[in-house]
Amino acid sequence: MTRSFAPPPRTLTLFAILLSVDVTVLLAEKVAARTAGMALGHESTFYLQLTQIWWTWLGVGLGPVQLFLWTKILKKTDLSLAYCITSLCYPLTMIASVALLQEQIGWQAWVGAVFVTFGAALIGSDEKISGEKEAFAQPMPPGP
Amino acid sequence: MTFIAALAIAITISIETLEQLVFKTASKLSAYRKYLLALGVAFHICQLGAWFFVLTLLPLGIAAPLMGATYVTVAIGSRLVFGEKIDKRRAIGIAAIIIGLAIITRSEI
Numbered sequence: 001m002t003r004s005f006a007p008p009p010r011t012l013t014l015f016a017i018l019l020s021v022d023v024t025v026l027l028a029e030k031v032a033a034r035t036a037g038m039a040l041g042h043e044s045t046f047y048l049q050l051t052q053i054w055w056t057w058l059g060v061g062l063g064p065v066q067l068f069l070w071t072k073i074l075k076k077t078d079l080s081l082a083y084c085i086t087s088l089c090y091p092l093t094m095i096a097s098v099a100l101l102q103e104q105i106g107w108q109a110w111v112g113a114v115f116v117t118f119g120a121a122l123i124g125s126d127e128k129i130s131g132e133k134e135a136f137a138q139p140m141p142p143g144p
Numbered sequence: 145m146t147f148i149a150a151l152a153i154a155i156t157i158s159i160e161t162l163e164q165l166v167f168k169t170a171s172k173l174s175a176y177r178k179y180l181l182a183l184g185v186a187f188h189i190c191q192l193g194a195w196f197f198v199l200t201l202l203p204l205g206i207a208a209p210l211m212g213a214t215y216v217t218v219a220i221g222s223r224l225v226f227g228e229k230i231d232k233r234r235a236i237g238i239a240a241i242i243i244g245l246a247i248i249t250r251s252e253i
Contacts, residue, residue, distance in 0.1 A: 026208055033199035050196060060192075090209045097205035105205040108251035115244025116212035122237030123215045 011076045015085050018069040021062055022089045023096050028059035030101060083124025090117045145249055149201040153210050156194040161217040163187035165225055172226075209248055216241050 036049035036056075050056045073082050090113050097103045163184055170180035198207050216238050222228040230238070 026204055029196060030199050030204040033196045036196075037200040046197075046200075047193065056196075090212060093208040094205040097203060097208075101204060103203040103205045105203065106251040109206055109209070109248050112244040112247030112249075112251065113209040115240045115247065116209045117244075119237040119240030119242075119244060120212050120215045122240065123219055123234050124237075125233070 008076075011073065014069060014073050014076070015082075018066065018073060018086065019089055019092055021066055021069065022086070023092050025059045025062045025066065026089075026093050027096055027100060028055045028062070030097070032056040032059060080125040084121040087117050087120035087124060090120070146201070149198070150249070152194065152198045152201055153207065156191060156198050157211065157213050157217055159187055159191040159194055160211070160214045161221050163191055164214070164218045165221050168222070168226065206248060206251075210245060212241050213245055 032050055032053045032055035035053050036046050070082075091110075094105055094110065094113055098105055166180055166184040166187060170177050170184060173180065202210075219228075219230055219234055219238060223230050
C-alpha cells in the first residue's frame with residue numbers, strides 16, 4: 001500500500017513530538033555527561049556518577065517513548081519520508097545545543113551538518129520500501 | 145579535534161554499526177534470534193557508554209552530526225555482510241555525508 005507523500009497534520013504532529021523527544025534525549029545525555037565529567041580520569045567513577053544523575057535516566061527512559069512514536073509514525077506514513085524527516089534531528093540538536101547549552105559552533109560545522117542531513121535523508125529514503133510490512137521490519141534510524 | 149575524541153567517536157560509530165547489523169541478522173536467523181537480540185542489546189549498552197564518554201570530549205552540536213557517519217558504515221556493512229545493493233541514490237548520500245564529516249572535523253572544535 002503506497003500512501004500520499006504529504007502526511008496529514010496529525011502525523012506531522014507525531015513527527016514534531018518525535019524530533020522534540022530525540023533532541024531532549026541528546027540534551028539530557030550531554031548534561032549528564034558534563035555533570036559526571038568532573039570525575040574524568042577515573043573512568044569507573046565517571047560511569048558510577050552517571051548512574052546517580054537523573055538526566056541520565058531521563059535520556060535512557062525516553063528510549064521506549066522514541067520507539068513507540070517511531071512505530072506509530074510508521075503505521076501512518078512511508079518509511080522513506082520518516083527517515084527524511086528524522087534526519088532533521090541533526091540541525092535541530094545543533095540549534096538546541098547553541099540555544100540551551102551555550103555551545104559555540106563554527107560556520108563550517110553548520111555547513112557540514114547540512115551535508116550530513118542531506119546525505120542521511122538520501123540514504124534513508126528508499127522508494128522501493130513503502131509497504132507496511134516491510135516498513136515495520138526496519139529499525140529506528142541509526143544515529144546519536 | 146583531539147586524537148582521543150576522534151578515537152572515542154570512531155569506537156562509538158563502530159559499536160553502533162555492529163548493533164544495527166546484529167539486529168538485522170536477528171531478523172533473518174530465527175533459530176538464533178534471542179541470542180542475537182541479547183548481543184544487540186549488549187552492543188547498545190556499550191554504545192551508550194562510549195557515547196557518554198564522547199560527550200565529555202566534544203560539544204553536543206558537533207558530536208551529534210558526526211554520528212551521521214553511522215549511515216555510511218551501516219550501508220557499507222550491509223553491502224559486505226548481506227550483499228545489499230548501494231544504488232546511485234545511496235552512493236550520493238554516502239558521498240554527501242563524507243563531505244559533511246570532513247568539513248565538521250576541520251572546523252574549530
